Amino acid sequence: MAKSANLGFPRLGLKRKWKKASESYWAGKISQDELIATANELTSRHWQMQMDAEIDYIPCNDFAFYDIMLDMSVLLGAVPTRYNIGAEEEIDIDTHFAMARGRQDETTDVTAMEMTKWFDTNYHYIVPEFETGMKFRLASTHPFSAVERAKKVGVKNPRPVIIGPVTYLLLGKIVDEGCSRMDLIDNLLDVYVDILRRFYDQGVEWVQMDEPALVLDLDDEAKSLYRHAYARFAPREKRPKMLITTYFGSVAHNADLATQLGEGLHIDLVRAPEQLDTIVNTIDNQLILSLGVVDGRNIWRTDLDKSFSLLERAARGMGGATRIQIAPSCSLLHCPIDLDAETTLDPEIKEWFAFGKQKLSEISALNKALNGEMDKAEPMFRDSREAFRKRSSSPRVTNPDVQKRLKEITDAMTRRETVFAERKKVQDNKLHLPLLPSTTIGSFPQTREVRKLRANVKKGAISREEYEKAMEAEIEKTVRFQEEIDLDVLVHGEFERNDMVEYFGEQLDGYVFSKNGWVQSYGSRGVKPPIIFGDIVRKSPMTVRWSKYAKDLTDHPMKGMLTGPVTMLQWSFVRDDQPRNVTCDQLALVIRDEVVDLEAAGIDVIQIDEPAIREGLPLRRGDWDSYLEWAVRSFRISASGVQDETQIHTHMCYSEFNDIFQAIADMDADVISIEASRSRMELLDAFEDFLYPNDIGPGVYDIHSPRVPSVEEMIELLQAALKHVPKDRLWVNPDCGLKTRQWIEVEPALKNMVIAAKEVRKGL
Numbered sequence: 001m002a003k004s005a006n007l008g009f010p011r012l013g014l015k016r017k018w019k020k021a022s023e024s025y026w027a028g029k030i031s032q033d034e035l036i037a038t039a040n041e042l043t044s045r046h047w048q049m050q051m052d053a054e055i056d057y058i059p060c061n062d063f064a065f066y067d068i069m070l071d072m073s074v075l076l077g078a079v080p081t082r083y084n085i086g087a088e089e090e091i092d093i094d095t096h097f098a099m100a101r102g103r104q105d106e107t108t109d110v111t112a113m114e115m116t117k118w119f120d121t122n123y124h125y126i127v128p129e130f131e132t133g134m135k136f137r138l139a140s141t142h143p144f145s146a147v148e149r150a151k152k153v154g155v156k157n158p159r160p161v162i163i164g165p166v167t168y169l170l171l172g173k174i175v176d177e178g179c180s181r182m183d184l185i186d187n188l189l190d191v192y193v194d195i196l197r198r199f200y201d202q203g204v205e206w207v208q209m210d211e212p213a214l215v216l217d218l219d220d221e222a223k224s225l226y227r228h229a230y231a232r233f234a235p236r237e238k239r240p241k242m243l244i245t246t247y248f249g250s251v252a253h254n255a256d257l258a259t260q261l262g263e264g265l266h267i268d269l270v271r272a273p274e275q276l277d278t279i280v281n282t283i284d285n286q287l288i289l290s291l292g293v294v295d296g297r298n299i300w301r302t303d304l305d306k307s308f309s310l311l312e313r314a315a316r317g318m319g320g321a322t323r324i325q326i327a328p329s330c331s332l333l334h335c336p337i338d339l340d341a342e343t344t345l346d347p348e349i350k351e352w353f354a355f356g357k358q359k360l361s362e363i364s365a366l367n368k369a370l371n372g373e374m375d376k377a378e379p380m381f382r383d384s385r386e387a388f389r390k391r392s393s394s395p396r397v398t399n400p401d402v403q404k405r406l407k408e409i410t411d412a413m414t415r416r417e418t419v420f421a422e423r424k425k426v427q428d429n430k431l432h433l434p435l436l437p438s439t440t441i442g443s444f445p446q447t448r449e450v451r452k453l454r455a456n457v458k459k460g461a462i463s464r465e466e467y468e469k470a471m472e473a474e475i476e477k478t479v480r481f482q483e484e485i486d487l488d489v490l491v492h493g494e495f496e497r498n499d500m501v502e503y504f505g506e507q508l509d510g511y512v513f514s515k516n517g518w519v520q521s522y523g524s525r526g527v528k529p530p531i532i533f534g535d536i537v538r539k540s541p542m543t544v545r546w547s548k549y550a551k552d553l554t555d556h557p558m559k560g561m562l563t564g565p566v567t568m569l570q571w572s573f574v575r576d577d578q579p580r581n582v583t584c585d586q587l588a589l590v591i592r593d594e595v596v597d598l599e600a601a602g603i604d605v606i607q608i609d610e611p612a613i614r615e616g617l618p619l620r621r622g623d624w625d626s627y628l629e630w631a632v633r634s635f636r637i638s639a640s641g642v643q644d645e646t647q648i649h650t651h652m653c654y655s656e657f658n659d660i661f662q663a664i665a666d667m668d669a670d671v672i673s674i675e676a677s678r679s680r681m682e683l684l685d686a687f688e689d690f691l692y693p694n695d696i697g698p699g700v701y702d703i704h705s706p707r708v709p710s711v712e713e714m715i716e717l718l719q720a721a722l723k724h725v726p727k728d729r730l731w732v733n734p735d736c737g738l739k740t741r742q743w744i745e746v747e748p749a750l751k752n753m754v755i756a757a758k759e760v761r762k763g764l
């Protein structure tokens with residue numbers, strides 16, 4: 001018989017109970033016992049949901065206080081020396097959180113460990129740090145008590161999840177020159193052997209070993225790490241069976257390796273259905289295959305017929321279904337918990353979705369069908385078919401005008417009329433900016449009052465007129481402040497925006513919003529990505545009203561602020577019924593219209609933010625070019641509808657940009673502002689071999705810190721930048737928007753920034 005399985009459940013809780021609990025704990029408002037009680041309550045509830053859905057293999061140890069990779073570091077005793085943990089001690093919760101968030105009090109001041117994106121998701125993990133001489137040891141009992149608790153709640157066969165040793169090593173960073181991953185592995189494996197042994201003693205049948213690194217391009221060192229590590233687990237005694245779990249891509253290119261490591265292999269057939277045949281042909285007649293046929297990363301209802309035919313195909317190739325497990329493509333961590341909680345979603349559209357709980361039922365139905373109980377599964381299959389039929393023929397999804405316009409995109413629409421050097425001349429004539437012009441990235445502090453105004457108008461507690469008056473007052477105050485400190489290019493402050501994607505999505509057809517569709521981004525932080533379900537239509541101008549108001553207040557150039565198509569795409573749940581680049585082009589067209597309207601309203605400078613452009617990069621290098629090509633093209637469609645004298649800016653932040661600088665240059669924005677101050681202009685190293693051709697403002701003020709940078713340090717950064725950027729192409733700006741800062745920090749910091757710009761300008 002085939003079995004149903006899950007690979008992981010979201011942690012925050014339907015109403016983000018975990019967010020509230022952990023933040024209260026950090027604030028000293030609840031005790032450690034209360035915190036743990038909440039964790040236990042959530043995991044129990046989630047286990048119950050999975051039992052109710054009749055899932056055979058239910059994960060445990062998938063709950064993390066902050067992050068699952070951090071949990072691994074804690075479990076393995078991989079605690080950097082700065083946290084001062086004795087070699088024997090069990091790692092306590094406060095150290096655990098200090099590793100995640102840093103700790104600053106009367107006696108201690110330690111920084112947090114680094115955080116970075118988990119593969120190509122918007123989830124962030126805490127990066128393991130490896131130091132020379134680091135000793136791994138079993139330093140936590142959490143996974144073992146998770147097994148016991150799951151059993152107590154009634155889970156028959158809890159399947160603990162741990163990160164496999166090679167992915168753990170490859171995703172960590174070596175902080176000193178002195179050691180290599182090969183040096184670390186044997187000691188690391190001692191601890192893994194111990195962990196597996198303990199699970200075995202608890203009667204655990206399967207352990208889920210997440211090895212998503214297998215979908216990447218692996219070099220020889222990585223491959224030998226895999227062989228070496230899993231050879232250590234080879235004898236089948238005293239350990240549970242291992243399900244090697246991969247996701248977010250194909251393992252076909254590493255099939256020989258991946259199929260040799262454990263007793264089972266999980267593959268993601270949503271992202272990479274084409275790998276099925278290769279894998280089925282590579283495995284021996286023992287290996288269990290777990291097939292991810294329900295999308296764990298998106299909110300769409302599964303096309304059960306399509307998934308079922310993949311399963312049947314696998315069963316044919318494997319001589320029966322007995323060695324098949326049916327699972328989501330990856331952990332459900334990346335999707336919201338329960339569609340039933342969405343009481344305000346448009347009922348027609350709601351039918352097209354499945355959140356975590358619904359996905360588990362889909363898995364269960366597929367399992368029944370594959371086990372010859374189609375009669376029991378039939379109603380779900382019928383509903384799925386019906387929902388798909390309705391979705392694909394709904395006039396709300398397809399809009400003939402949009403389709404027509406897409407077909408009519410010409411090459412000319414993807415280019416400005418003249419080259420940058422020419423545009424620059426006319427823009428200079430129009431804008432009369434000094435050398436090293438100063439500006440900001442768009443948002444100013446989002447104070448409690450500003451947020452309250454937005455909430456109140458939404459609730460109907462204040463009238464639209466009252467709201468607009470109050471917003472205008474905020475804008476005016478911000479404009480006057482910028483004039484007073486003598487910034488060159490001003491902004492209106494973005495007070496009307498709750499979020500840079502949601503603000504636009506809410507004004508576009510083709511988007512819907514959930515009430516509780518939270519997805520963990522990092523630690524206690526959740527995001528609620530908007531959902532793109534249909535063709536994108538702009539009903540009316542989205543920003544012109546505010547930009548125009550701000551512009552009319554001043555003689556300075558006023559910069560209009562927009563979110564770019566790639567970022568809109570990247571930070572939403574995207575429809576799966578057409579290629580992503582097509583959806584991106586639709587977004588590009590509506591942004592283009594907005595750009596043109598801003599220009600017509602007299603806005604001479606327009607910024608189209610693309611902070612998420614790098615996040616979309618495929619996991620394997622061979623796939624980068626085609627992504628970058630369409631992403632850059634979409635941006636250009638959005639930016640190229642204007643006259644030469646209209647200056648287009650873009651902005652990027654908090655990513656590694658050095659390896660995609662050519663693509664960034666190809667976007668052909670007149671000006672780019674880019675985060676650089678934290679790395680002290682390391683970014684500019686890329687310019688040693690590649691000279692960025694247009695204007696650029698590497699950030700000189702780290703806005704993620706409450707610190708006020710001094711004039712001197714910003715002068716120093718500007719001088720460093722001048723070594724790589726000609727003086728007539730350098731701009732002066734912070735790293736990113738100021739919305740998370742307070743006015744008392746922003747005021748002196750921006751004052752200093754303008755003084756620094758003037759100082760350096762004098763010497764030129």
Ligand code: GLN
Pocket residue numbers: 441442443494500561609611651652653736737738739
């Ligand atoms: N214009 C946006 C702001 O200033 C940019 C935000 C971002 O880069 N994430 O807030």
Ligand code: ZN
Pocket residue numbers: 441611651652653735736737
């Ligand atoms: Zn930014």
